[in-house]
Amino acid sequence: MSEAIDTRELPALITGYLAAHQARDLDAALACYTEDAVVTDEGHSHRGKREIRDWLARAASQYTYTTTLVAAHRVDDRHYVAVHHLEGDFPGGVVDLRFQFTLDGEHIAALVIEP
Incomplete structure (x- = not known):
């Protein structure tokens, strides 16, 4: 069971990552992850920093x-x-995405992105 919080109450790690991701700062975004982190986006999992870097770049x-x-x-x-x-030139043009974070100390261990 989760509780709604003000977006300003998200941990600094998450807000820093989101800012880096939005700014397309690959190095800053990648530094937020553990070495063996897993990101799942569009049904595909990206394991470890090398695969996550490739996913971020794409x-x-x-x-x-x-x-x-x-x-x-x-x-x-x-x-x-x-x-x-999100609003843009992707298929459908508009979507609300849930970025589901699992933290491990001062790093992100897992991120699942889905509608």
Whole structure:
């Protein structure tokens, strides 16, 4: 069971990652992950920093879009959800995506992105 929180209450690690991701700063975004982190996006899992870097690079160049953080939830001390509203030139043009984070200390151990 998760509780809705103000988006400003997300951990600094998550807000820093989201800012780097939005700015398409691959090095800063990648530094937020553990060495063996797993990202799942569009049904595909990317394991470890090399695969995550490749995914970040593809995601940054594939479409043009704007993103707005519209909601946040705290599941527990290690699990948070950030909901983003995206509009752009991707199929469908508009979507709300749930970024589901699993934290391990000062790094992201897992991220699942889905509608």
